[in-house]
Amino acid sequence: MKSTQTYTQRIKTEAKRLGFLSCGISEAGFLEAEAPRLEQWLQNNMHGEMRYMENHFDKRLDPTKLVEGSKSVISLLLNYYPEKTQEATNYKLSKYAYGADYHFVIKDKLKQLLEFINEDVGEVNGRAFVDSAPVLDKAWAAKSGLGWIGKNSNLLTKQLGSFYFIAELIVDLELEYDTPTTDHCGSCTACIDACPTEAITSAYVVDGSKCISYFTIELKENIPTEFKGKFDNWMFGCDVCQDVCPWNRFSKPHNEPLFNPHPDLLSMSKTDWEEITEETFNKVFKKSAVKRTKWSGLKRNIQFLKD
Structure with missing residues (x-):
């Protein structure tokens, strides 16, 4: 056994x-x-x-x-x-x-x-x-x-x-259990300092209702005008607090073909995004998580960045 x-x-x-x-x-x-x-x-x-x-x-x-x-x-x-x-x-x-x-x-x-x-x-x-x-x-x-x-x-x-x-x-299976690792953030505050909307209110506490990801994906109403100019061009989600994290220097590209972007995605210009039609949206984001915000939601987000 x-x-x-x-x-x-x-x-x-x-x-x-x-x-x-x-x-x-x-x-x-x-x-x-x-x-x-x-x-x-x-x-x-x-x-x-x-x-x-x-x-x-x-x-x-x-x-x-x-x-x-x-x-x-x-x-x-x-x-x-x-x-x-x-x-x-x-x-x-x-x-x-x-x-x-x-x-x-x-x-x-x-x-x-x-x-x-x-x-x-x-x-x-x-x-x-x-x-x-x-x-x-x-x-x-x-x-x-x-x-x-x-x-x-x-x-x-x-x-x-x-x-x-x-x-x-x-x-419902008993297995061997691992033990937690230690915290290696130290005195670094890169993520707190870089957050464009000050959503990281203190170390280890993120106010979800101030996060760019929340505004561009979860929020169904209009984005509050007080956040104008603070989105750093993010139209769906936000990676700022990850991009500035020193530990992400060690990120290596994935090897999952399904996570590769649609060929058009990386070549689209600002104008292309501003003029995106529902047809293009459905083509580029056919099986994507971006579908969650819908074409109308993405248009709203782009308009907010543009104005």
């Missing part, structure tokens, strides 16, 4: 084979340290119009309420750092949105990993999560030693920086 150690090792090897950067495992249970932080963040209305953040408070903090009998949270990282990026003076998209919608790409890999576990171990009850369910993915990734949560509230790693997606498999 195989041991817990063997299962753990085989799962991590398979995760690597599927293209994940790294895999860490932690014991499923209540996230005690996160509870007061999440409560405070919601009370301070830092989620803005993202009312869904108020739902499922208990489930967000306890995966055993999401997957009955769950024992382990398997956290996985998938690189999305592109080989080529848009010109800094152009209207910009967050790098994670260059290629195919990550939800589908990662869900597919997670499904394969879960199938592997079922074949290798036997019948396992588990669910795959890619930031669309009430799971505090950064907290779980940090708990399982994949990195530390930086002052910009992103998960950081010394070897890889932070340009990667985080996903989980929550399973």
Whole structure:
């Protein structure tokens, strides 16, 4: 009979084979340290119009309420750092949105990993999560030693920086658990100093309702005029706090073909973006996360930058 150690090792090897950067495992249970932080963040209305953040408070903090009998949270990282990026003076998209919608790409890999576990171990009850369910993915990734949560509230790693997606498999299988790593932000405040809208209100605290990503993706009404001239040309998402992070000097281009941008995307000029038709939008962003903001939303964002 195989041991817990063997299962753990085989799962991590398979995760690597599927293209994940790294895999860490932690014991499923209540996230005690996160509870007061999440409560405070919601009370301070830092989620803005993202009312869904108020739902499922208990489930967000306890995966055993999401997957009955769950024992382990398997956290996985998938690189999305592109080989080529848009010109800094152009209207910009967050790098994670260059290629195919990550939800589908990662869900597919997670499904394969879960199938592997079922074949290798036997019948396992588990669910795959890619930031669309009430799971505090950064907290779980940090708990399982994949990195530390930086002052910009992103998960950081010394070897890889932070340009990667985080996903989980929550399973009712006992495995060997990893231990958290230490914080290596030190006295650096690059992300806090560089945030164009001062959304990082203090170290490790991000006011989501002031973030450019929130304004350009989540907010359905008009963008408040007080933020005019502060968007640094970002029309969908924002990478400023990641771009300035010293640990991202170590980012290496991904090798996932599905994350490669549509051929037209990097060659489009400011004028091209200003005149983008619905037809071009649908062609360039056919299977992209940018679809979330819709053509009308992207036009609104570009108009806000232009005015």
